[in-house]
Amino acid sequence: MDFWKTLYNWLQAVKSSELNPESTSFKLFLAAKRQGKIANSFSEANTLELAKEMWKQAKNEFYDENDNEKKLSDEYKLYIKEFFSPTNMLSACKIILKFSLITIEKNHTTVLYNIFRQKVLIHEDLMENVFVFMLGWIDKKTAELVESGKPMSVSFNEYKAQLIAITREFNQNLSLKEIAPRPTEEEIQYEYNAVRSTLSN
Numbered sequence: 001m002d003f004w005k006t007l008y009n010w011l012q013a014v015k016s017s018e019l020n021p022e023s024t025s026f027k028l029f030l031a032a033k034r035q036g037k038i039a040n041s042f043s044e045a046n047t048l049e050l051a052k053e054m055w056k057q058a059k060n061e062f063y064d065e066n067d068n069e070k071k072l073s074d075e076y077k078l079y080i081k082e083f084f085s086p087t088n089m090l091s092a093c094k095i096i097l098k099f100s101l102i103t104i105e106k107n108h109t110t111v112l113y114n115i116f117r118q119k120v121l122i123h124e125d126l127m128e129n130v131f132v133f134m135l136g137w138i139d140k141k142t143a144e145l146v147e148s149g150k151p152m153s154v155s156f157n158e159y160k161a162q163l164i165a166i167t168r169e170f171n172q173n174l175s176l177k178e179i180a181p182r183p184t185e186e187e188i189q190y191e192y193n194a195v196r197s198t199l200s201n
Helices: 002-015 037-044 048-059 077-083 086-097 108-119 124-147 156-179 185-200
Strands: 026-030 099-103
Touching: 002 026, 002 077, 002 086, 037 048, 037 099, 048 086, 077 086, 086 099, 108 124, 124 156
Parallel strands: 026 099
Antiparallel strands: none
């Protein structure tokens, strides 16, 4: 069901022009190596003609030669009917053409962090904190999109603006920390005694 729901969501985003299939890569990440005849055939289609052929072959799993619907589970009936509707064929095939299955061999967060480090120019001292913030920001952003019934799509410009803003903020905090004078031993002892006094009361 998750596979067909993902294809359905991508299809809706393409139909509403929220995603351009010509410039979008549709990647399905798997935490473990799994096999599926239809998913594999979609992933291997590298021309539009082949994508159309794979679309037709997959449709035969759900419709007979007279185009009558076979018994479908209510869980994914809507997704199947939309993806294999003749009016949606071209959009669906463009998705298939740009579709790929990717199995994650190690921790996904580690993979993302390594890619992040390669693509952004940030001081090494800021890298991990900025990455963690952006990961949380994207998670929150996509959750809000789902709640409002919109596709989970974050534009590059919005991402870039947020990345620049938080990098500046972290950089400023780091600069202030570096130029702040180190407290004297007397000041440290005073703060320590103050905390002890508060706890004892």
